[in-house]
Amino acid sequence: MPDRPDALPAQPAATGPAFAELQLAPEVLTNLNQLGYLTMTPIQAASLPLALGGHDLIAQARTGSGKTAAFALPLLGKLNARSLRVQALVLCPTRELADQVAQEVRRLARAAENIKVLTLCGGSPIKPQLTSLEHGAHVVVGTPGRLLDHLQRGSLALSALNTLVLDEADRMLDMGFFDDIVAVAEACPPHRQTLLFSATWPEGVERLATRFLRQPRTVKLDLQHDGSKIRQLFFEVEHPQRLAAVVRLLQHFRPQSTLAFCNTRQQCRDLVECLQAAGIDALALHGELEQRERDQVLVRFANRSCPVLVATDVAARGLDIAGLEAVINVDVTPDPEIHTHRIGRTGRADASGLALSLASSADRRRVAAIAQTLGFEPEWQPLDALTPDEAPLLAPMATLQILGGKKDKIRPGDVLGALTGEAGFSREQIGKIQVTDAYTYVAVSRDIFDLALRRIAEGRIKGRRVKVRAV
Structure with a gap:
């Protein structure tokens, strides 16, 4: 955004207690440092000591406040990596949030070896999910309806579960998931840790907390936004x-x-x-x-x-x-x-x-x-x-869709290598690469879009030709 007299305020410096103050393994602290997790956000500082101490937790926190790490670090700390049984379950209101949570849990799990995180959401084909569950997973992140579907099919076993997380509980209730949440929670072992996160506190969230949490500790932060930001x-x-x-x-x-x-x-x-x-x-x-x-x-x-x-x-x-x-x-x-x-x-x-x-x-x-x-x-x-500039407001990037994804064992590095290797583009010309089950999306600089489309169509990824189109 251009420098204008009414532009955004300057970015404040990060503050907060250090993650090193927590009782975390040295390899976990090293990974946090590499990921840029240096100081804790308010919700992390307030909730992590309680959650790491094994308490059930009620936390009021909005999306973007750092709450994923607030529940991911405690659940990862209790995993037995040698056992490919579901030991932690995270319920999210939407597929998009579930994907974001799963991605962040995977990043935070790099300190341990071979932690498998699986997403189970509606809107995705169920057969690949059934196959993935057969191979086992340590952590499952999903939407209530699809998780209940797998429980009813017998494809999701929760007997080894030790942590249940209800993320954005108020949004799940807004979307009509109360009965599904209850059914999933009742399928979990009674002796488990339950962590509930919600930005607001409607009557339905109170009912969930009363029914499924045991002597919970409560963290309620000021949800007002920083006027300087x-x-x-x-x-x-x-x-x-x-x-x-x-x-x-x-x-x-x-x-x-x-x-x-x-x-x-x-x-x-x-x-x-x-x-x-x-x-x-x-x-x-x-x-x-x-x-x-x-x-x-x-x-x-x-x-x-x-x-x-x-x-x-x-x-x-x-x-x-x-x-x-x-x-x-x-x-x-x-x-x-x-x-x-x-x-x-x-x-x-x-x-x-x-x-x-x-x-x-x-x-x-x-x-x-x-x-x-x-x-x-x-x-x-x-x-x-206001003084409008009527020049077109266009995005700096454009998106290519490659027919092929996780089921074809395509990884972001494979796509990046194809574009920066034979295709000859620089790393700076390539943006975000997202791999889903069936497709791979890659952002490239708008000025190279047509050439990148042609180079991928004419080249190979993982040794084979792929179909690609603009979206």
């Missing part, structure tokens, strides 16, 4: 002008990664159409998309192949995108908790962020109520004072 700006705009106002905001601030929230699917579609007409790359994420379409949208946004993602609150549940520069509220929500969740997707870790909200004159009272509840003074700016 997220700058909130409000603009008064009447309804008919909102879509054009979003264009103006993006043309002025020109963030490389923006999540725009709409209240309806139709508004998502209308806004994407308006943005594209203005030369701004944008994709929509809403409930009418098939799983394959949703996966491709999220891959493109996460790997910097599209600068703007327009989504409804429901479609964005469990979504965690690293390095999100800005959030735009196309409509102000009347719920302070939803407002907090929306803007909290930017300004994560040590990064800074921008939260831009559009509100009509009739919405000013609603904004005042949110500000009073959350304890901040709303900063209003006139939309006419």
Whole structure:
């Protein structure tokens, strides 16, 4: 984002107690250091000593606060690597969050040898999952419905389980998973450690905690966002002008990664159409998309192949995108908790962020109520004072989809080697590489996209030709 008088605030230095203060094995501390885990976030500092001590835990923490490490380190510390039986189970609300959690658990497990982490989620074929379960796993991460399916089939055995994690419990309940969660938890051994993480505390979460946790310790952090990290700006705009106002905001601030929230699917579609007409790359994420379409949208946004993602609150549940520069509220929500969740997707870790909200004159009272509840003074700016740059806002990367994935034993290193070896591209021209069961997605610099597509089609990966296309 260009240096402007109203640009983002400077990034604060990381603070917090060191991981070395915990009772962790030397090889675990070495791995944490290599991964850049030097100091603990507030949720890690508050919960890790309790969880590592074997206590059941209730922790209120939002996505992006570092909670994955807060439950992954304790569950990894109890694994018997020699036994390929499921010893830890993590329930997540969405496939995207489950994939992110599994990936982070694998990174944190590098200190131990051959720890197998398996994801079991709906929207993926069940047969490869059945085969993977036959070969065994130490940790399973999945969505409640698919986990219950495997339990009913008898393909998931939990007799060796010692840790159960309920991640984003409030979101799972919002999505109607209460009965599934209960069924999965009842299938677990009674003598286990249970760690429950939830950003909010509705009645359903209280019922789960009372039913399945034993003398839990509670960690409740201030869920307000650091005002020095997220700058909130409000603009008064009447309804008919909102879509054009979003264009103006993006043309002025020109963030490389923006999540725009709409209240309806139709508004998502209308806004994407308006943005594209203005030369701004944008994709929509809403409930009418098939799983394959949703996966491709999220891959493109996460790997910097599209600068703007327009989504409804429901479609964005469990979504965690690293390095999100800005959030735009196309409509102000009347719920302070939803407002907090929306803007909290930017300004994560040590990064800074921008939260831009559009509100009509009739919405000013609603904004005042949110500000009073959350304890901040709303900063209003006139939309006419912005100076839009009408040059196209395009992503720096573009995405290739290779037909072939984990089932074909393709690894990110194989794709990177093919592109930087025979194809002759530099490492800097290659972005994020994501390997799923059936496909591999690779981001490449926009200026080499056509050539990279041709080189992969003409070359070989793992000694064989592959089919590749643009997405």
